[in-house]
Amino acid sequence: MSDIVLIVVGVAGIAWLAFLFVSSIRAGEEEVAPNLSPFLSNEELETVRMDRTLGVSIVLVGFLAVSIPLYFLTETNRQARFEDTFLEESILRGEEHFEDPAGCAQCHGGGGVGGAAATFEPRSGVATTWSAPALNDIFYRYDREEVKFWIVYGRAGSPMPAWGLEGGGAFNDQEVEDILNYMLEIQLPQNEVIANAESAVGSAANLLAGADAAMETTLEEQQDEIDVANSAPGLKDDATRIGAAATNLIAGRPEEYEGEPSQAPAGVDTDRDGLTDEAENRLPALIDEALSLGFGDFDGALAAIDLDPRNPMTNGIDQDFDIATAQVGHLSNAVLLIRVTADNLDKTLEPLEEGLAWLEAAQTNKLWEVDTGSLTVDDPERAVNLFNANCARCHTSGWSSGTMFANPIGSGGFGPSLQPPRARLQFTTPDDLRNFLYSGSESGVGYGVSGIGRGYMPGFGASLTAEDIDLIVDYLWGESLGGPDVPPADPTEEGSG
Ligand code: HEC
Ligand code: HEC
Known part of the structure; x- marks a missing residue:
């Protein structure tokens, strides 16, 4: 539609230019001052001149009569298109916030399929996960205002944080609206929502059937943590010795060793990889010793390494220098944790043992x-x-x-x-x-x-x-929900559950 308007405007423009051009040629013919030249006679004014003027006005009025309605017809479309683009941009911005690795997807899964948040069970201190519901069906349960409320204020007593400024989060109202617009886009069709509800019934049945075994596993994990904490005092001396030896072996080495003799670390470095032959010969054994003593319980990423003083890439993929420095980092971390645990054993054990007692009671009841x-x-x-x-x-x-x-x-x-x-x-x-x-x-x-x-x-x-x-x-x-006949714990104690 706007094309027609453009064409009309274009034609009018050309006509106007032509008029200016013609009148400028005419203007060149006579040089008499306008006030001295005789004007048109009455006859001429009332016939030829007036007819011409009226003709021109009819054409102009006709032009307006056509172009104004045309303009209004296209205006509504133009506004609708504007709104469409506006919404599309908002959805894209919302998608960025939602799918950001530190955004909603981190707990609710990419595309809002549902996920979990790492958390601690508050009464036992046991590390656990808290399931974060699917959000690709949220508008089947809540209206937009209600969903917005959860986003802005989060849900107290659960890992769901507040995201809106009013709730203490970082997103302003427009950003929350963007997220809502994106969430509307990812809603599943209703038949899939109902199908998912059916599989959730199956999962709930499995969870209940496996509850006893899962509780058993959790109890064992809690007991393991206690055993690990109790091992710290006995490891303290070895930790200090091994930690110092390992850091000394790589201490003072340039981060980026270029192989230039002037940058070479003290000591022989046959393969010129930034690690002395001594470090390459002794580090693997030190780390093996730490692992056999149980340092891996304090830093789970501590792992055995293989270094060859004549080969800068012993495993064929990574630089020996990078492997060695990364593992010495894990070793130092384990050493630190061993010492902190040993020095604060009572404080560390107290919550772990309370948690164990709590779990045991739960397992009994x-x-x-x-x-x-x-x-x-x-x-x-x-x-x-x-x-x-x-x-x-x-x-x-x-x-x-x-x-x-x-x-x-x-x-x-x-x-x-x-x-x-x-x-x-x-x-x-x-x-x-x-x-x-x-x-x-x-x-x-x-x-x-x-x-x-x-x-x-x-x-x-x-x-x-x-x-x-x-x-x-x-x-x-009915008369009962089938649960045990015990007075419920104070439900106001922990918000959500
Ligand atoms: C740290 C993890 C985490 C992050 C990040 C997170 N949520 Fe949640 N969210 C949760 C958990 C857990 C729940 C369920 C709370 C409960 O059990 O009552 C939840 C609940 C919700 C609910 C209510 C759902 C319902 O059916 O009750 C909405 C809506 C929601 N989150 C939206 C979002 C949005 C939007 C974002 C990103 C801006 C986000 N969440 C980020 C963990 C998270
Ligand atoms: C996201 C959390 C949530 C979920 C999921 C939920 N409810 Fe509720 N329910 C509540 C809250 C909170 C109230 C209190 C009303 C309010 O605060 O708006 C409530 C109130 C109720 C009440 C009224 C209780 C009373 O005596 O006042 C009933 C009945 C109820 N829910 C049943 C259910 C059933 C059945 C389901 C599952 C099909 C369910 N609820 C799922 C949060 C939830």
């Missing part, structure tokens, strides 16, 4: 176990797995931090306890509860008998089937 036989719903296993796949991360404290869920199913976490008769007290009929599960809570809007929504509870109407939601309603409406 097995609070994660569910007695599906006691449930009266149609398909009790599925009900429990549905709950664990979709609800437990907020309604069972500890669920997301691996298998260390030391609380009974549904006993509360980030969201309130759902243990019966809670649902029957909060909702007057199963239908009320069903409606609430379909749409979730809304910020500032009351729900049930006394609920005050904050918009934190997602809606499941778009991601779970009607049958599954019915099953969950029956499960929550």
Whole structure:
């Protein structure tokens, strides 16, 4: 459309130039001052002159009559195109923030497929991972404002940090909007969301079935850590000796050894690689000794090396100099940790042993176990797995931090306890509860008998089937969730779980 406008303007421009040209030629003919030359007669003014002027105005009016509507027709398109480009640029900027290795993808996975964040289980101090939910289906659970809230403020008590300026993060409002625009782009089609929900039910079943074994492994790891800490005092003298010997062997060597005799380190260096023959002969044995003593428990990257004083690239790929300096770095790190641990043994052991005791109690109580036989719903296993796949991360404290869920199913976490008769007290009929599960809570809007929504509870109407939601309603409406009969831990203790 704008092409037509351009053509019209072009033609008008050419006509104007032609007019100027013709009148300039005419102007050259006579040189009489305008006030002295006789003007046109009345007849001429009222006929030829007036007709011509009127003709020109009709043409001009016609031009405006066509071009103004044309302009307005193209204007709306132009604005729409402008908005499109604006949105595309915003999505690209959002993608950069999201997929940045230090951005959302680091925990939520590339493309928001879901991932995990490294964290510590707060009650035991045990290193664990906290699952970070998929975000490529987030708009099926929350509306844009609710998602924005989580991004800006993060989720207290979980590894989800605050990203918006208001929450103490670094992104301004436009940057958060960019991320939201990108997240809208990566949403899966609904059939895939429902298929994923099905596989999550399977994973929840496996997690529950493997909980005992996983807890056993965690206990062993915790015991190993204690053993390692206890070994530090006995290693201290060797650490000091080996550490000093290794650093002396490579000390004072130029970082970039060019092979020039003037830069050559003191001592014979047959292959001129920046490491003396003495260093190449002695370092591998020193590192072997450190490894056999258990230094590898303090720096897991410490590894045996092979150096040949007549070959600058003994393993054929890397410079001996680089390999040796990297491993001496790991050795020094292990030495430092051994000495710090040995000097602060009590302080180091205390939290580790508390964690062990906590894990042992959890292993004895097995609070994660569910007695599906006691449930009266149609398909009790599925009900429990549905709950664990979709609800437990907020309604069972500890669920997301691996298998260390030391609380009974549904006993509360980030969201309130759902243990019966809670649902029957909060909702007057199963239908009320069903409606609430379909749409979730809304910020500032009351729900049930006394609920005050904050918009934190997602809606499941778009991601779970009607049958599954019915099953969950029956499960929550029943006499028990099947968990052990123990008073729940204080759910306000740790935010999310
Ligand atoms: C350090 C890890 C980490 C990073 C980085 C991170 N998140 Fe999260 N995020 C989490 C975890 C863990 C949760 C789940 C918290 C819970 O269990 O309640 C979460 C939850 C969320 C939720 C709520 C999801 C739901 O269904 O409850 C949204 C939305 C979200 N993150 C968006 C983002 C965005 C956008 C970014 C990047 C700007 C980001 N996150 C970066 C760890 C992270
Ligand atoms: C992202 C965390 C989260 C998830 C996931 C979640 N909820 Fe909630 N839920 C909450 C929060 C928080 C509340 C309290 C309302 C609010 O703060 O907006 C709540 C409230 C509720 C209530 C009302 C409780 C009462 O007595 O006031 C019920 C029932 C409920 N959730 C059931 C479920 C079920 C069933 C699922 C899984 C299908 C689920 N929730 C998944 C966070 C969550």
